[in-house]
Amino acid sequence: MFWNIGVTRKNSNKLLLILAIMLSTMILPSIEIRSSLPRVRVDDVLIFGVFALNIVIGLIHRTPSEYDLGLTYHEEQARGMRAVTGVFLLLLGSMIVSNLFGLIFLKTPFGLRDAMEGVTLAKYYLAATLAVSLDLQEGEFSLLRNIFLVGFAFILLLSWGQFLNIANVNAWLTPFFARSHLDNLVNANPPRVLGTFDNPNVMGIFSVITLTVFVSLFYFRDNERARSIFLFAAVGLTIKLIFMTISRTALLGTAFVLVLLSLWALFKFRWKKDMLIKVGALLILTLAIFFTSPRGFTTRINEATNLETSTSAQGHLLRAGNAFEYIKESPILGWGTAKTTMTTLVDDEYALITRRYGVIGLVFYLWLFLRPLKAALWKARFYNFSSPEQGMRETKILLGIAYVAATGAIFIYNITAGIFYNLQLMTFFALFMGLIYRIEGEND
Known part of the structure; x- marks a missing residue:
């Protein structure tokens, strides 16, 4: 594997690189070098820079026994690499076929912006395979957890600062993250926090992803009292952060996560008293946060219940409408990426992917997420959570x-949005995917 050579040959160096990428995706916006050039992300530089450096070092110092470009690696990595490579190749193949079909038969032009789609996919592949290459043991996990908590603590502090405009933070710091949403979001009434992301909806779904980890540890691990209190508080702070974004999609995601994990825990532990207490405590906590939210919060939530009068829902439908018309004309293979001739602002990632790559591309896009989900479910299926062993x-x-x-x-x-084309969010999630692939490859 190309992560087993050069700079990242040691497991500790892989971990440091993952930590740097993770923190970049959590707390750093994209950086403008020149107005005429695309904005650059630090995690882009880290991923592609170290990858290129590894390849160069591998070619210079290669020997049959030591530097065979990293193609000799442990079986745990091999299983994960085969799985993740297969998934990404299927998606890449569907993109290539759709673009060729559009170019030859539909006369859809193909330009540099369209070619960047492959670069985006390559970034996610490299992030996922980097995580696959990590030997995750107790020491590595502790550092990964602690650095994540530091990054999330910074997000919480900044979000509360935005919400209350502490030290006039929205005048000098928030613009560094929110380039176009200050007046209509952060400074609106009610204010919508966006943390370190450029949109409150992205901040909301990132918080939901974080919530899944806290709730899983709270429910399924037999924690000591101090750790249980910490996790309970972390869940409460995360739910409050989601509410502060006033992202209705994130709120729906929160409801899904809490219901799914609560039912999973109740059935897994056979409705034991301790689990009933935990579920009840989280239910009360969530309701308390909801009913103590500002009036503007409940007004915005209620506005979404009527699709005929909801400006947000109507806006989403308008932006997705053209995509459905194009899908009807070419449903199987789509039109290709077509960024120069078709709008990229489609508030429905399923519609956007189907318009570009057809139903076949949509299937492989969904498989990108479902394949590691299958692996995670398979591992959980045979685990005895009643065992006291941790x-x-x-x-x-x-x-x-x-x-x-x-x-x-x-x-x-x-x-109503999309993760794949958000480089900040999807790179973070690709690391998460990679860890799941690595866990699948390990023998119990």
């Missing part, structure tokens, strides 16, 4: 359970 094996299973819930929330989010 350790990395249990932690990895719990990460898989969190991934299952997070995938469901992502599928809801994609109805």
